[in-house]
Amino acid sequence: MPELPEVETVARSLAPLVEGQTVMRVRILDRARLELPTRRLARRHLIRVFRLGKEVLLELAKTSSRRSCWLGVHLRMTGRLLWRPDRDAAELPHVRAIFELDRGQLVFQDTRRFGTLTLYDALDMAQPAGLDPTTGAFTVEALRAQLARGSGAQLLKPWLLRQDRLVGIGNIYAAEIPHHAGLGPHRTVGSLHRAEIGRLHLAIREVLTAAIDACGTTFSDFQSGRGVEGSYQQHLRVYGREGEPCPRCGATIEKLTQQQRSTFYCPGCQR
DNA sequence: CTCGGAGCCTGTCTGC
DNA sequence: TGCAGACAGGCTCCGA
Numbered sequence: 201m202p203e204l205p206e207v208e209t210v211a212r213s214l215a216p217l218v219e220g221q222t223v224m225r226v227r228i229l230d231r232a233r234l235e236l237p238t239r240r241l242a243r244r245h246l247i248r249v250f251r252l253g254k255e256v257l258l259e260l261a262k263t264s265s266r267r268s269c270w271l272g273v274h275l276r277m278t279g280r281l282l283w284r285p286d287r288d289a290a291e292l293p294h295v296r297a298i299f300e301l302d303r304g305q306l307v308f309q310d311t312r313r314f315g316t317l318t319l320y321d322a323l324d325m326a327q328p329a330g331l332d333p334t335t336g337a338f339t340v341e342a343l344r345a346q347l348a349r350g351s352g353a354q355l356l357k358p359w360l361l362r363q364d365r366l367v368g369i370g371n372i373y374a375a376e377i378p379h380h381a382g383l384g385p386h387r388t389v390g391s392l393h394r395a396e397i398g399r400l401h402l403a404i405r406e407v408l409t410a411a412i413d414a415c416g417t418t419f420s421d422f423q424s425g426r427g428v429e430g431s432y433q434q435h436l437r438v439y440g441r442e443g444e445p446c447p448r449c450g451a452t453i454e455k456l457t458q459q460q461r462s463t464f465y466c467p468g469c470q471r
Numbered sequence: 472c473t474c475g476g477a478g479c480c481t482g483t484c485t486g487c
Numbered sequence: 488t489g490c491a492g493a494c495a496g497g498c499t500c501c502g503a
Binding site: 278310313358 | 476477481482
């Protein structure tokens with residue numbers, strides 16, 4: 201589910217709801233998979249909510265000192281982070297952790313239990329290895345430099361999923377981006393010409409920006425911090441559209457498997 | 472270093 | 488209808 205646009209949506213929607221509140225108590229309901237020093241987090245102020253890579257980060261500060269720590273929430277496949285005005289979260293299904301605030305509670309739900317909670321003592325520790333494509337550092341030159349690392353034999357779509365190169369792209373946008381760029385799934389990163397790298401850069405920017413503007417893509421799981429669904433699924437051109445006509449050239453969209461993941465593409469206009 | 476495959480979990484959908 | 492198997496948006500670990 202959550203790729204960069206969805207995580208950004210969660211962070212943006214939660215920020216006005218929970219920033220400035222105090223964490224009264226933290227309850228971990230899935231101790232088999234999640235561990236946190238919950239007592240350390242109690243009575244801390246929730247200063248800021250933001251996205252870093254694919255994690256939602258909560259900056260927590262103690263009243264007595266100015267030192268902050270950061271709680272990283274990684275939603276993985278089915279995680280949700282929701283603010284609820286009432287204290288009724290225990291009745292919801294798949295609740296893994298509850299952060300009781302002075303007003304309402306922040307609820308971490310996760311059906312498949314892949315999600316993680318990580319406590320960072322310094323923000324540096326949460327910094328992902330890859331380049332964030334929404335930042336000013338993501339230039340064509342920077343993309344070219346990232347693509348030049350390694351042998352160049354890797355296929356474009358699996359490369360787009362590498363979080364140690366670019367952060368935030370998952371299987372949906374890794375299908376959409378090459379379609380926007382007109383690049384086929386069998387292309388290796390080493391085969392990309394200068395002009396194609398330029399198109400790829402533009403496609404990454406445009407697809408992620410448009411998806412953030414649409415509050416992400418919702419199929420079944422994803423909701424924002426208020427429980428609102430995204431609408432980018434209406435803009436998807438190839439993902440999940442096997443057998444349908446390509447909106448650009450009319451050819452029939454195909455599906456194949458790369459590294460055990462579905463890849464959707466248009467054989468007509470992706471070369 | 473790179474790459475491919477298995478594994479972590481649960482729910483839903485498909486085909487027999 | 489019932490049930491086994493495939494599949495799902497992420498990521499890490501392991502071995503070659």
